[in-house]
Amino acid sequence: MAIRMKRATTGPTRGLGSRTRGLRLALAALLPGLVLWAGCAGRGVARVEQGLGELRGELATLGRAQAELRDTQTGLRDAQAALAREMAEVREALQAADARAREGLREQERARTQALASLDAALGRIQEVEARLEAVRGSVVRLEATLDALRDELDRLEAIAPPPQPQTGPPPTTPPEQLYVRALDRYRAGEFGQAVLDFEEFVAKFRSHPLAGNAQYWIGEAFFLHRDFQQAVVEFRKALDLAPRGEKSPDVLLRLGQAYRALKRPERAREVWEQLLRDFPMSEAARRARVALREGRDPGADK
Numbered sequence: 001m002a003i004r005m006k007r008a009t010t011g012p013t014r015g016l017g018s019r020t021r022g023l024r025l026a027l028a029a030l031l032p033g034l035v036l037w038a039g040c041a042g043r044g045v046a047r048v049e050q051g052l053g054e055l056r057g058e059l060a061t062l063g064r065a066q067a068e069l070r071d072t073q074t075g076l077r078d079a080q081a082a083l084a085r086e087m088a089e090v091r092e093a094l095q096a097a098d099a100r101a102r103e104g105l106r107e108q109e110r111a112r113t114q115a116l117a118s119l120d121a122a123l124g125r126i127q128e129v130e131a132r133l134e135a136v137r138g139s140v141v142r143l144e145a146t147l148d149a150l151r152d153e154l155d156r157l158e159a160i161a162p163p164p165q166p167q168t169g170p171p172p173t174t175p176p177e178q179l180y181v182r183a184l185d186r187y188r189a190g191e192f193g194q195a196v197l198d199f200e201e202f203v204a205k206f207r208s209h210p211l212a213g214n215a216q217y218w219i220g221e222a223f224f225l226h227r228d229f230q231q232a233v234v235e236f237r238k239a240l241d242l243a244p245r246g247e248k249s250p251d252v253l254l255r256l257g258q259a260y261r262a263l264k265r266p267e268r269a270r271e272v273w274e275q276l277l278r279d280f281p282m283s284e285a286a287r288r289a290r291v292a293l294r295e296g297r298d299p300g301a302d303k
Contacts, residue, residue, distance in 0.1 A: 176202065176205070176206040176209050176211065177211070179198065179201065179202050179205075179206075180199075180202055180211050180214075180215060182198055183195050183198030183199045183201075183202060183215065183218070184218070186198060187199075187218055187222070192222045192225070192226065195218070195222065196218075196219050196222050196223075199215040199216070199218050199219045200219060202215045203215050203216055203219075203242070207242070210243075210246075210247075212242050212243065213239050213242045213243025213246035213247070213248055213249070213252075214243075214246070214247060214248045216235060216238050216239035216242050216243075217236070217239045217248040217251060217252050217255075219235045219238075219239075220232050220234075220235030220236040220238075220239055220252070220255065220256075221255065223235055224236075224255055224258070224259060227262075229259040229262040229263050230263065232255070232256075232259045233256060233259045233260065233263070236252050236255055236256040236259065237256070239252045240252055240253070240256075245279070249279070249280065250276060250279075250280040250283035250284070250285035250286060251285050253272055253273070253275060253276035253279070253280070253285065253289075254273070254276060254285040254288060254289055256272045257269040257270075257272040257273045257276070257289065257292075260272060270293065273289035273290075273292065273293055274293075276289050277289060277290060277293075
């Protein structure tokens with residue numbers, strides 16, 4: 001019985017050992033291949049890990065480059081903003097400078113305009129003063145000519161005046177020549193008012209005397225020199241009525257035309273001067289009137 005049980009136990013054990021040995025043999029046969037495969041697999045994993053490491057390095061490099069690029073972009077944006085601010089400041093400065101320049105130009109133009117206006121005003125005043133001086137010169141020339149004529153006439157009258165006669169009866173009246181000479185003396189001394197009264201007395205007393213026209217001329221001349229041209233016209237007309245072709249008639253016509261011109265009546269002045277040229281063409285007064293008609297200026301300035 002015991003022997004049967006021992007056999008029964010030994011049979012399966014022998015089969016298991018057999019299988020174990022087979023497995024060992026199989027493993028022994030497979031072990032070199034597994035080792036080879038494991039080695040190959042390890043080298044592949046190493047290469048993969050190496051590639052991953054390289055990728056990680058490249059990614060890190062790219063990350064650093066990207067960070068640097070972001071920093072660069074940030075710097076560029078900051079620089080661009082700063083440049084924009086500088087450009088804005090420059091633009092404002094240029095606009096301010098342009099405004100100041102324009103204002104300066106306007107100030108210069110205003111100053112130039114004011115200077116030109118002042119210059120024109122000064123030139124106008126200078127011309128006015130020159131015109132007054134010219135008028136004064138003309139008046140002086142006319143007065144000198146008048147005084148020369150008075151001196152000549154006084155000398156002539158003194159030469160022809162009769163010697164005083166002894167009084168045998170009541171004192172005689174003042175001779176006309178003496179009254180005329182007295183009036184001339186006062187006129188020459190500048191006593192125009194009294195001279196006019198004396199000449200008027202002479203004309204009233206001796207209207208038919210050859211010197212009556214001359215006396216009336218000096219009355220008109222006194223008013224003319226005092227620029228009372230309206231009254232001068234009246235007195236010169238009286239002189240022409242007294243002596244149409246007297247010694248002073250050419251001068252009367254010349255002065256009458258000048259008085260009309262001073263009264264802004266050039267047509268009447270032309271008529272009078274044309275009459276002077278017709279009636280006394282060879283006189284000095286006619287020569288001056290001819291120049292005045294030709295050149296349109298005051299014949300009193302032409303000597």
